[in-house]
Amino acid sequence: MVAAMAEPLPLPALHASHAGTWLRDGIGGTRGVSKGEAVMAVADTPLLILNAPLVANRLGYPDLSGLDLLELFAFVHPARFAVPTPRGLAHALGIDEPDSDDGVPAFLQRAAGHLLATCESHDWAEREGAWSSLQSLVRLRWPWANILSPHIRKPERAEKWLFARLPEWEESPERGQPANVLIEEAEVEARLERLTGEGSEQREGQRRYSRDVGKVFAPRPRREVPHVLLAQAGTGIGKTLGYLAPASLWAERSGGTVWVSTYTKNLQRQLRQESGRAWPPVRRDGSRPVVVRKGRENYLCLLNLEDALQGGFSGRPAVLAHMLARWAAYSQDGDMIGGDLPGWLGSLFRKRGIAALTDQRGECVYAGCPHYRKCFIEHAARASAQADLVIANHALVMVNAARGRDHAQRPTRVVFDEGHHVFEAADSTFAAALTGAEAIELRHWIVGPEKSHKGRRRGLSARLADVASYDEAGGTAIEAAVEAAQALPADGWLQRLNEGVPAGPVEALLGAVRAVTYARDESGGQEAGYGIETEAAGLDGPVVELAGQAAGALAAIRSPLLRLGGRLEAILADPPDWLDAQGRARIEGARHSLAWRCDLLSAWEALLDRLGGPGDPEFVDWLAVDRNEAREFDIGLHRHWLDPMKPFARVVLEPAHGVMLTSATLKDGAEWDAAIARSGAAHIDSAPMLGEFESPFDYANRAEVLIVTDIRKGDIPALAGAYGRIIEACGGGVLGLFTAIRRMRAVHGRIADRLARSGLPLYAQHVDPIDTGTLVDIFRDDPAASLLGTDALRDGVDVPGHSLRCVVMEQVPWPRPTILHRARRAAGGGSAYDDRLIRARLAQAFGRLIRSRNDAGHFVVLSPAFPSRLLTAFPEGTPVLRLTLEEALQRLANSVFETASHADASAPPFEG
Ligand code: SF4
Numbered sequence: 006m007v008a009a010m011a012e013p014l015p016l017p018a019l020h021a022s023h024a025g026t027w028l029r030d031g032i033g034g035t036r037g038v039s040k041g042e043a044v045m046a047v048a049d050t051p052l053l054i055l056n057a058p059l060v061a062n063r064l065g066y067p068d069l070s071g072l073d074l075l076e077l078f079a080f081v082h083p084a085r086f087a088v089p090t091p092r093g094l095a096h097a098l099g100i101d102e103p104d105s106d107d108g109v110p111a112f113l114q115r116a117a118g119h120l121l122a123t124c125e126s127h128d129w130a131e132r133e134g135a136w137s138s139l140q141s142l143v144r145l146r147w148p149w150a151n152i153l154s155p156h157i158r159k160p161e162r163a164e165k166w167l168f169a170r171l172p173e174w175e176e177s178p179e180r181g182q183p184a185n186v187l188i189e190e191a192e193v194e195a196r197l198e199r200l201t202g203e204g205s206e207q208r209e210g211q212r213r214y215s216r217d218v219g220k221v222f223a224p225r226p227r228r229e230v231p232h233v234l235l236a237q238a239g240t241g242i243g244k245t246l247g248y249l250a251p252a253s254l255w256a257e258r259s260g261g262t263v264w265v266s267t268y269t270k271n272l273q274r275q276l277r278q279e280s281g282r283a284w285p286p287v288r289r290d291g292s293r294p295v296v297v298r299k300g301r302e303n304y305l306c307l308l309n310l311e312d313a314l315q316g317g318f319s320g321r322p323a324v325l326a327h328m329l330a331r332w333a334a335y336s337q338d339g340d341m342i343g344g345d346l347p348g349w350l351g352s353l354f355r356k357r358g359i360a361a362l363t364d365q366r367g368e369c370v371y372a373g374c375p376h377y378r379k380c381f382i383e384h385a386a387r388a389s390a391q392a393d394l395v396i397a398n399h400a401l402v403m404v405n406a407a408r409g410r411d412h413a414q415r416p417t418r419v420v421f422d423e424g425h426h427v428f429e430a431a432d433s434t435f436a437a438a439l440t441g442a443e444a445i446e447l448r449h450w451i452v453g454p455e456k457s458h459k460g461r462r463r464g465l466s467a468r469l470a471d472v473a474s475y476d477e478a479g480g481t482a483i484e485a486a487v488e489a490a491q492a493l494p495a496d497g498w499l500q501r502l503n504e505g506v507p508a509g510p511v512e513a514l515l516g517a518v519r520a521v522t523y524a525r526d527e528s529g530g531q532e533a534g535y536g537i538e539t540e541a542a543g544l545d546g547p548v549v550e551l552a553g554q555a556a557g558a559l560a561a562i563r564s565p566l567l568r569l570g571g572r573l574e575a576i577l578a579d580p581p582d583w584l585d586a587q588g589r590a591r592i593e594g595a596r597h598s599l600a601w602r603c604d605l606l607s608a609w610e611a612l613l614d615r616l617g618g619p620g621d622p623e624f625v626d627w628l629a630v631d632r633n634e635a636r637e638f639d640i641g642l643h644r645h646w647l648d649p650m651k652p653f654a655r656v657v658l659e660p661a662h663g664v665m666l667t668s669a670t671l672k673d674g675a676e677w678d679a680a681i682a683r684s685g686a687a688h689i690d691s692a693p694m695l696g697e698f699e700s701p702f703d704y705a706n707r708a709e710v711l712i713v714t715d716i717r718k719g720d721i722p723a724l725a726g727a728y729g730r731i732i733e734a735c736g737g738g739v740l741g742l743f744t745a746i747r748r749m750r751a752v753h754g755r756i757a758d759r760l761a762r763s764g765l766p767l768y769a770q771h772v773d774p775i776d777t778g779t780l781v782d783i784f785r786d787d788p789a790a791s792l793l794g795t796d797a798l799r800d801g802v803d804v805p806g807h808s809l810r811c812v813v814m815e816q817v818p819w820p821r822p823t824i825l826h827r828a829r830r831a832a833g834g835g836s837a838y839d840d841r842l843i844r845a846r847l848a849q850a851f852g853r854l855i856r857s858r859n860d861a862g863h864f865v866v867l868s869p870a871f872p873s874r875l876l877t878a879f880p881e882g883t884p885v886l887r888l889t890l891e892e893a894l895q896r897l898a899n900s901v902f903e904t905a906s907h908a909d910a911s912a913p914p915f916e917g
Pocket of ligand 1: 306308309364369371372374375380381382
């Protein structure tokens, strides 16, 4: 075993939690210190710490830095998972965890010693590349570099650098069209039995579900009329294997690809695991039958990384670039967001850098890139073309259906798991936003970045220089586009708007949008810090005139881009001698990017054209100023479809052959109407198949809904007191859901210290400097921890077992009365529309509680006036009690579900 008896690293160490601060000298004892003392010690000498931003947050000293164990871990074990807490690090290293806060500093010394000893051991799996990387980190004065140096020996042979080590993809033949095959119910059942394993419980619900899903894969009866199945599958049905059984059978028989689309990364991870029952990791020819595919903005762009390593980044971001280069060499797929890159790594570097290293701006030069054959994005795209199963997300499936590079790769058999989110995903995919931030992206793509930017980012003329020199008309079109794009906003636009000196027609329009939005604002500054918006109606003449000028400027950009697209097509149709396969791929890539920029410009023009005239009933248009903490960060015009399932039906459903939406919360009570409307099925020429499969869980005996009736709305001290006491009564394991960040912060601020002193750590989104995925990992890992959060946690949390035993909602989750919501509410039946939304949210939140047969717990709503008509949100048979907080606490403390309580009985009760 590696370094089992490693010596602790005798450097001073610091730990700060909500319960206090502890400092340990290099050799010697640990003592509690004040925050002030801790800050002095940190400023004096680099201390061993764990998660610098979190310690900084606890000490109220933002500039804190030191010898962060997480950075050392990321260097020694790149691409390895660890929960970024003392307990999580101990588990990842296989060493004893500290048993209390004051034991953490000594633990940090042990963990550091263990990691250093690992670097000396012969079986260190991630040795390759470490020495070379360390030499660069020494030059960058990374705090760990000199400590590590004596422990990492120089390799005998020079190490290959990252770009030489990564594997190359190979061209593979196009997959033919899938065969039309019929799969029999008996075969589906047999496959399901094989996947669930011999001797597993025979679940009739799952078998029926699987048989129904099989029908989606039957040959399509008519053009543009796919098979559509809506399947409401209660938690615990076993839906993943339920659909993977017919999907794997169909893929095997037909030679086609099935896409499974999810909304959360969690489910993607789970699917990746479960698909291992149906497919081997690699086929005989070395290709992979199952591929996870994300949007390109998720992946590391090697060209951007090379730039960063060669001087594009300096200081801390440069250190991050070297960490990422270490990770890239060991990563499974180069996915930086939700893949095997620890979510906390970006936060350690205050997020600077991660986004800049992905291909956010669509500036990929494809075959013109020296790393094209190793590119993670190209690897994923090519692998998915050969895959039996592609695991993707809703947005990517929609974008691929709308503008996939390769027609043959568009999804035709799709299972939308977490299907209740398809509406939201369609809503954002098919929306248009002409905002400063969007327009400046387009400007950079056409003109290139402004002078202050480092790096390789280049405009159209540099990217297509060879086309310009070969094809005169193409060259002229590029020049014209670059000139016309000067009308778009440039860097510093927000400041110019503030000073009242906008440059160009689009900035002038945005200035007017801002003025109108503020003029009509009625929030009285109460919501300062949050965005404000107003309808794009009743605008006066000068604003409409500015919109006309901006629309003209946009049209003037679009027309040379269209001409250029035509020239590129002509070159591809009649290729010159010098155009090799790589050049061809690059021009195809450029043509594709041009096409969707032209579509974007058309959508903006259409939005502006409507401003002076009557509104289009198909759309909801509005003006908005986006703000965060009172700081404006974007301004613009927005257009959403009133019913985004119309374009979804046209773009995704009609070209497909079989589509299924499945979820535990598709339906509203006994009603299917809303689910059908929100699936897009109403817009195609065939009725969807409907299936309902009840959860096998015993909600009547394993869960309770407690509606607390004596916490007045708006009484923050009482709300905080209630949260604190509920967490104590449960001994942690509470997920608290809020509809407003402001209230969540206020509650957290009042109770976190006190709970921490009772051994009940409390984490919160938007308070702790930790990404949401990592917060959930921490919550899952520590049964005493509780987590507060907002919408994203309502159904992004899958924490089976003891770690989650109580969900608390601060109030009924009413929808925010935005302009878009108002329009949909009016079209969707008024308050009945709101009720449906709320019931869906309650059902999703309740769904967090019981994830497996052995789970049990309480769902608490702190609302004196919880309308009875919302109760159908909960599974039938679940007991619902209206009671006071005291009574609720009694039930929680004496819970029939729990035997142990971690509450500190000697502590006085919370007063809020
Ligand atoms: S091919 Fe494109 S995305 Fe891939 S590394 Fe090169 S520039 Fe980046």
